[in-house]
Amino acid sequence: MVLLAIIIGCVLGAIIGINAPMISYTYSSYLAIAVIAALDTVFGGIASVVNKKFDIKIFITGFFGNAILAILLTMLGEKLNVDIYLAAIVVFVWRMFINLAIIRRYYVEKWSNKFSKKDKEKNVEEDEEIAKKTNQN
Amino acid sequence: MTKLKNSIVLGLMCVLLTFGIFLQMRTVENSNVKVSQNYEENNLRAEVLKFKEKYDNEQKLLEKAENQLEKERESATKNNSELEDAEISIKKANKMIGLSEVKGPGVIVTLKDSQKNMANVMNIADFIVHDLDILSVINELKNAGAEAISINDERVVTTSAILCDGNVVSINKEKVGVPFVIKAIGLPEGLAALDRPGGYLQYLRQYDIEASLEKSNEITIPKYNGKLEFSYAKSLESSN
Structure with a gap:
């Protein structure tokens, strides 16, 4: 159900985004930083699902809060002539990598556990067969 | 119930996120076309165009005046063979120095x-x-x-x-x-x-x-x- 909602949402968003009227180039830097912030929150959400600490309230507030904060910081940076958005990008991408690492570890462990279990079962079966054969002999 | 709520919220967020991503992609793609990015540049451009137009208008006036001069000269030298010779030599000279x-x-x-x-x-x-x-x-x-x-x-x-x-x-x-x-x-x-x-x-x-x-x-x-x-x-x- 969750997966279905995500897929439908993505497709719908893509269609709206392609057909929507374009924004002016001046505002595109704000949109870019908001998109990065939102992506960071999504990866954080997946990581928290993996850790079984997922909370929808924190997820929603993070999604909008991070995006708005990033936009505000970018605007402030423009006023002060400091490229604050660079710092925001560094932080967000950093966290994205950390979250991706958590997700990766989780799945790698899951798979390796599965395979080792299978191997153990196989080994046990082989041992039993060998034992049977020796018994027969 | 909470699962339904969660999936609706997640779906809406995905809509927002992909909407933002695609909008941004389109904007960046289209920004290759050089559009003036600020107000001041636009103003300067408009001013240059204005001056150009003024210049063109003046040029047209000048051309008209020259034509008139030519006509006047022709009518003035019509019945005078000496002046006609002078006119011909002026034309010849103009051609040679690049004025016609x-x-x-x-x-x-x-x-x-x-x-x-x-x-x-x-x-x-x-x-x-x-x-x-x-x-x-x-x-x-x-x-x-x-x-x-x-x-x-x-x-x-x-x-x-x-x-x-x-x-x-x-x-x-x-x-x-x-x-x-x-x-x-x-x-x-x-x-x-x-x-x-x-x-x-x-x-x-x-x-x-x-x-x-x-x-x-x-x-x-x-x-x-x-x-x-x-x-x-x-x-x-x-x-x-």
């Missing part, structure tokens, strides 16, 4: 910068057309008997200077860029000797500069738009 449009057979020389990839050449300056190249071509054309010459519709007159002006070349104090189209009126066969083996065009082609020469039976060369006036050179009394 001329037409006739000749050649068209086109010079274009090399299309070579500039990233892997030693000296970029070798592969572009310089003011001196144009000067040499014009010198050779004059030597071959060209009677009227223009570069990108700038008439070459006695006071014309051909100078390097950064990325462009200035001729008659007007900036002119590549491709340089040099038109010359004269005996086409004679002028076409510019393209002889070992000639200047061949020399330019060694550097991959695209130099072409084309004979034509009907070339129009515009008149000089500036002012020809001598303030230091005075005529001698005896020559009058």
Whole structure:
């Protein structure tokens, strides 16, 4: 159900985004930083699902809060002539990598556990067969 | 119930996120087209256009006045053979010093910068057309008997200077860029000797500069738009 909602949402968003009227180039830097912030929150959400600490309230507030904060910081940076958005990008991408690492570890462990279990079962079966054969002999 | 809520919220967020991503992608794609990015630039551009329009209007007025002058002169010299001779000599002189449009057979020389990839050449300056190249071509054309010459519709007159002006070349104090189209009126066969083996065009082609020469039976060369006036050179009394 969750997966279905995500897929439908993505497709719908893509269609709206392609057909929507374009924004002016001046505002595109704000949109870019908001998109990065939102992506960071999504990866954080997946990581928290993996850790079984997922909370929808924190997820929603993070999604909008991070995006708005990033936009505000970018605007402030423009006023002060400091490229604050660079710092925001560094932080967000950093966290994205950390979250991706958590997700990766989780799945790698899951798979390796599965395979080792299978191997153990196989080994046990082989041992039993060998034992049977020796018994027969 | 909470699962339904969660999936609806997640779906909505995905809508927002992908919407943002695609909007941004489209904006970035379209920003390759040069649009002016600020208000000030727009204003400056508008002002330049305004001045250009003004200039064009003045030019038209000037042309009208010149036509009128011509007519007046013609009507004034109609019944006077002496004045008619003077009129003819004025016309002849105007044609020779470049103050009237001329037409006739000749050649068209086109010079274009090399299309070579500039990233892997030693000296970029070798592969572009310089003011001196144009000067040499014009010198050779004059030597071959060209009677009227223009570069990108700038008439070459006695006071014309051909100078390097950064990325462009200035001729008659007007900036002119590549491709340089040099038109010359004269005996086409004679002028076409510019393209002889070992000639200047061949020399330019060694550097991959695209130099072409084309004979034509009907070339129009515009008149000089500036002012020809001598303030230091005075005529001698005896020559009058």
